[in-house]
Amino acid sequence: xxxxxxxxxxSATVNGEKVTRLIEPRLSLVDFLRNELELTGTxxxxxxxxxxxxxxxxxxxxxxxxxxxxxxxxxxxxMTIEGESDGGEIADLQKAFHERNAAQCGxxxxxxxMTTTELLKTNPDPNRAEIREYLSGNYCRCTGYEAIVxxxxxxxxxxxxx
Amino acid sequence: MADMIKDHxxxxxxxxxxxxxxxxxxxxLLSGRGTFTDDVKLLRMxxxxxxRSTYAHAEIVSIDASAAKESNGVVAVVxxxxxxxxxxxxxxVLSHLEGLKSAPQxxxxxxxxxxxxxxxxxxxxxxxxxxxxxxxxxxxxxKELPVVTDMETALDADTPLIHPELGDNLAWRRELxxxxxxxxYANADHVIEETYISNRHTGVCLETRGILADYNPGEDQLxxxxxxxxxxxxxxxxxxxxxxxxxxxRVICKDVGGSYGIKVHSYPDEYATVALAYMLKRPVKFxxxxxxxxxxxxxxxxxxxxTKIAVSNEGEIQAFEIDDLTGIGPYSVYPRTSGIEAxxxxxxxxxxxxxxxxxxxxxxxxxxxxxxxxxxxxGHPILTMITEGMVDDAAxxxxxxxxxxxRKNLVPDDxxxxxxxxxxxxxxxxxxxxLEKLVKMMDYDGLRKDQAEAREQGIYRxxxxxxxxxxxxPGPAFYGVGGAPISAQDGATMRLDAKGNVIVEIGVTEQGQxxxxxxAQCAATALGVTMDKIKVIAGDTDITPYGGGTWGSRAAGIGxxxxxxxxxxxxxxxxxxAGIMLQSDPSTLDIRDNKIVDLADGKERIxxxxxxxxxxxxxxxxxxxxxxxxxxxxxxVPKQFPFAFTNGVQGCxxxxxxxxxxxxxxxxxxxxxxxxxxxxxxxxEQVRGGVIQxxxxxxxxxxxxxxxxxxxxxxxxxxxxxxxAEMPDIEVGHVESPTxxxxxxxxxxxxxxxxxxxxxxxxxINDALNPLGGKVTVQPFTPERxxxxxxxx
Numbered sequence: 001x002x003x004x005x006x007x008x009x010x011s012a013t014v015n016g017e018k019v020t021r022l023i024e025p026r027l028s029l030v031d032f033l034r035n036e037l038e039l040t041g042t043x044x045x046x047x048x049x050x051x052x053x054x055x056x057x058x059x060x061x062x063x064x065x066x067x068x069x070x071x072x073x074x075x076x077x078x079m080t081i082e083g084e085s086d087g088g089e090i091a092d093l094q095k096a097f098h099e100r101n102a103a104q105c106g107x108x109x110x111x112x113x114m115t116t117t118e119l120l121k122t123n124p125d126p127n128r129a130e131i132r133e134y135l136s137g138n139y140c141r142c143t144g145y146e147a148i149v150x151x152x153x154x155x156x157x158x159x160x161x162x
Numbered sequence: 163m164a165d166m167i168k169d170h171x172x173x174x175x176x177x178x179x180x181x182x183x184x185x186x187x188x189x190x191l192l193s194g195r196g197t198f199t200d201d202v203k204l205l206r207m208x209x210x211x212x213x214r215s216t217y218a219h220a221e222i223v224s225i226d227a228s229a230a231k232e233s234n235g236v237v238a239v240v241x242x243x244x245x246x247x248x249x250x251x252x253x254x255v256l257s258h259l260e261g262l263k264s265a266p267q268x269x270x271x272x273x274x275x276x277x278x279x280x281x282x283x284x285x286x287x288x289x290x291x292x293x294x295x296x297x298x299x300x301x302x303x304x305k306e307l308p309v310v311t312d313m314e315t316a317l318d319a320d321t322p323l324i325h326p327e328l329g330d331n332l333a334w335r336r337e338l339x340x341x342x343x344x345x346x347y348a349n350a351d352h353v354i355e356e357t358y359i360s361n362r363h364t365g366v367c368l369e370t371r372g373i374l375a376d377y378n379p380g381e382d383q384l385x386x387x388x389x390x391x392x393x394x395x396x397x398x399x400x401x402x403x404x405x406x407x408x409x410x411x412r413v414i415c416k417d418v419g420g421s422y423g424i425k426v427h428s429y430p431d432e433y434a435t436v437a438l439a440y441m442l443k444r445p446v447k448f449x450x451x452x453x454x455x456x457x458x459x460x461x462x463x464x465x466x467x468x469t470k471i472a473v474s475n476e477g478e479i480q481a482f483e484i485d486d487l488t489g490i491g492p493y494s495v496y497p498r499t500s501g502i503e504a505x506x507x508x509x510x511x512x513x514x515x516x517x518x519x520x521x522x523x524x525x526x527x528x529x530x531x532x533x534x535x536x537x538x539x540x541g542h543p544i545l546t547m548i549t550e551g552m553v554d555d556a557a558x559x560x561x562x563x564x565x566x567x568x569r570k571n572l573v574p575d576d577x578x579x580x581x582x583x584x585x586x587x588x589x590x591x592x593x594x595x596x597l598e599k600l601v602k603m604m605d606y607d608g609l610r611k612d613q614a615e616a617r618e619q620g621i622y623r624x625x626x627x628x629x630x631x632x633x634x635x636p637g638p639a640f641y642g643v644g645g646a647p648i649s650a651q652d653g654a655t656m657r658l659d660a661k662g663n664v665i666v667e668i669g670v671t672e673q674g675q676x677x678x679x680x681x682a683q684c685a686a687t688a689l690g691v692t693m694d695k696i697k698v699i700a701g702d703t704d705i706t707p708y709g710g711g712t713w714g715s716r717a718a719g720i721g722x723x724x725x726x727x728x729x730x731x732x733x734x735x736x737x738x739x740a741g742i743m744l745q746s747d748p749s750t751l752d753i754r755d756n757k758i759v760d761l762a763d764g765k766e767r768i769x770x771x772x773x774x775x776x777x778x779x780x781x782x783x784x785x786x787x788x789x790x791x792x793x794x795x796x797x798x799v800p801k802q803f804p805f806a807f808t809n810g811v812q813g814c815x816x817x818x819x820x821x822x823x824x825x826x827x828x829x830x831x832x833x834x835x836x837x838x839x840x841x842x843x844x845x846x847e848q849v850r851g852g853v854i855q856x857x858x859x860x861x862x863x864x865x866x867x868x869x870x871x872x873x874x875x876x877x878x879x880x881x882x883x884x885x886x887a888e889m890p891d892i893e894v895g896h897v898e899s900p901t902x903x904x905x906x907x908x909x910x911x912x913x914x915x916x917x918x919x920x921x922x923x924x925x926x927i928n929d930a931l932n933p934l935g936g937k938v939t940v941q942p943f944t945p946e947r948x949x950x951x952x953x954x955x
Contacts, residue, residue, distance in 0.1 A: 004234050026291070040201035041194020043419070045368045046878035047452050053368055081194030094192040098184050101847050105674030106191025107198065107369045107419030128891075135886040139878070141368050141420045142674055144854030145886040147847055 015083025030065030052138030104142030215275030218871025235292030256644025279457025313489030369419020415701030506541025542917030626926025634910025651799030653707025662771030669709015670721030688729025690753030715910020823945030852915025
């Protein structure tokens with residue numbers, strides 16, 4: 001028995017670039033980004049929407065790339081860590097994470113940075129408990145989180161001119 | 163040529179030792195430009211998925227792969243019998259763990275599977291999805307065999323044998339009896355017995371295990387991209403079991419997304435992937451999914467320990483006794499074996515206390531669960547939990563404050579070098595100084611006062627203390643003497659280029675802990691250049707010096723020292739050339755801030771880049787009988803002591819909600835003595851990350867099995883790891899007792915946080931529950947177990 005799954009064409013704007021691919025309907029968004037577009041900064045951690053390593057932005061909202069099918073992203077605007085990084089919007093976050101050693105193995109880091117951009121958009125002045133609460137959907141196995149909380153606190157303070 | 167430089171690394175001008183320098187290699191990770199193994203793509207690359215046993219113990223009666231072979235995109239379907247023709251089996255024993263036995267283990271199960279998750283059939287296809295589709299079409303006829311899951315009954319006469327050829331289910335037993343334990347019991351005011359349990363948990367690296375192997379028959383070369391901690395060890399093992407010469411195998415280890423000991427072992431599916439690439443003569447990639455990570459990554463720390471402590475009314479500890487039972491799964495893991503965890507428990511329990519009477523027994527049994535092996539802080543979370551649990555048991559019995567009993571019994575700082583009852587030598591530990599520093603940091607007396615006030619209001623808070631010892635900088639005594647192909651020494655090769663930049667190639671590997679950064683700091687300091695001139699290359703067996711990689715908290719202490727010695731040797735070579743160019747005695751010259759300077763007053767002579775230019779482009783201007791050497795390699799292995807033991811103490815203050823069983827951390831402090839601190843921030847973050855990982859095992863993490871050997875929580879939604887919202891901030895302090903075994907004096911810092919955390923949180927919970935008559939001894943200390951302890955449920 002051999003099954004050939006019919007492919008579907010989707011188009012999206014990824015990091016400002018229009019892309020079109022023929023894909024299987026079962027392909028997840030994160031596998032689409034990683035395997036079809038070779039944007040490997042977005043990672044697969046748990047495949048259950050728990051760990052946050054696959055966090056990307058779709059039409060402005062942060063989503064779990066492992067819980068969304070690529071076909072659902074047809075016609076959307078997608079931003080990944082590569083696009084956010086090259087655009088310079090997260091330079092202060094990257095600097096603070098670097099100086100505070102808020103990344104060790106760095107596997108969770110792109111997802112954490114994507115989540116943090118959303119946190120600081122919705123709550124520009126979070127306290128430590130609020131930061132910790134907001135990050136509860138992003139697992140980090142190396143740092144123990146404190147350095148990450150420190151780095152985000154630093155950026156929040158800097159952004160409000162402190 | 164003898165190295166003539168006499169200055170000490172800790173006395174260098176413009177030193178980076180002891181400075182917080184952000185890791186140069188972290189920027190790529192922050193911009194999504196890291197290269198983890200699954201990120202690598204090769205031409206004609208295929209993907210392998212494994213059909214894994216769904217039974218904990220079952221005979222493979224027959225395999226029909228015909229439909230799978232016809233499935234779309236399938237390149238090959240390979241069974242255990244076919245795999246065995248290419249990849250030979252292994253037995254996970256070491257000669258220095260006398261009597262340890264295990265059965266031959268294959269890359270793919272042959273004849274029977276011995277745990278749920280053991281790989282049985284490999285399907286290679288053009289995509290992972292196609293490979294998984296085809297797995298559905300493989301027909302296996304299984305005959306279920308009786309399972310052995312309960313370690314308590316594994317050795318009973320009526321328990322079936324997992325490997326009948328071994329004669330029993332006992333993998334190993336070690337017994338130790340030092341001093342006069344029975345005499346101590348006879349004379350003691352109190353002998354307190356308890357049973358502690360550490361339940362099985364695992365590492366949960368966020369990046370799952372991954373390997374991509376490619377075989378080029380034209381040059382007879384295997385190239386393997388591997389998420390591993392020990393590239394040279396893997397090169398040696400793949401060579402041995404595929405019967406290929408080692409130099410025809412190149413293992414490349416790029417970014418590793420968490421390892422913690424999980425990725426220092428060799429796994430059946432990884433041998434199979436490499437063998438498949440060899441068989442198919444094209445690239446084969448394996449990336450574990452999360453479920454197969456839970457069922458095939460090593461598990462750890464499944465121990466039941468019966469303890470006894472003898473103590474006088476005055477608080478003198480008179481004897482420790484432990485009976486440790488641990489179940490390791492169906493095989494001892496290769497090549498480090500699954501005996502080391504129990505061995506550490508026997509070696510180090512009670513080692514920080516002045517007590518000559520010690521009896522220990524460790525019984526290591528086989529069972530039909532995922533194999534267990536070394537995970538961060540190997541054995542220490544267990545032995546520290548029981549040691550510090552026993553000491554608190556004794557203190558409670560005689561009504562002494564836990565701080566006082568520790569002050570009274572810890573080996574004094576001036577007693578070193580000191581030999582533990584197990585015979586292990588400790589060079590220089592600082593238990594007393596560390597404890598006193600911690601007491602100040604956490605304001606122990608203030609917390610006791612707060613605790614008393616809270617209790618009057620019906621709030622239950624507790625203070626925990628946990629002193630610990632940690633094995634770091636292991637020499638060959640750990641594995642090499644037992645026959646494992648694991649290098650105890652490591653090297654650094656330093657090369658000055660024509661522009662005054664320096665390439666440093668090292669045998670230790672980066673896992674995110676900052677190995678490359680601290681090596682760069684050591685190299686830059688020893689040579690006399692700024693950090694921006696240094697580029698570190700690690701994780702490539704074709705390029706770097708032969709080495710052991712990263713495990714046992716060895717990268718900074720061993721790799722750093724190799725870099726120090728290489729940097730000094732290169733400086734010697736450079737000032738020799740500079741002496742010729744400047745017509746000065748080389749012994750009057752130094753290198754500082756990328757310049758050749760006068761040693762005496764730092765007066766600038768020439769740029770380092772000028773030396774590079776002359777040596778490479780204009781050697782005709784140097785004497786005809788002189789040859790410059792701007793590449794040096796130096797190695798280091800600890801020689802005076804088998805291990806550089808570190809020590810420290812953790813203290814925490816927490817509140818237990820006696821209605822919900824939840825705990826809330828109020829304060830968490832750690833004092834760590836890892837000798838010379840090379841990069842304070844990186845050390846502190848190793849401590850913090852290590853503590854939180856230890857708290858995971860202490861509070862949340864447990865691999866739950868059914869009596870049939872089925873893993874019940876194989877997703878990260880069901881298996882809990884620490885999350886940001888519930889974990890404490892941690893204050894870290896240091897005492898520095900450098901090892902004299904190296905010039906640098908650095909010991910390891912990667913594991914001690916994990917080793918001490920379960921003990922300190924247990925002691926704090928029990929301090930809180932004591933007025934209610936409650937006590938927890940079973941890890942993880944879940945809300946349910948806490949409520950059971952106080953009779954609420």
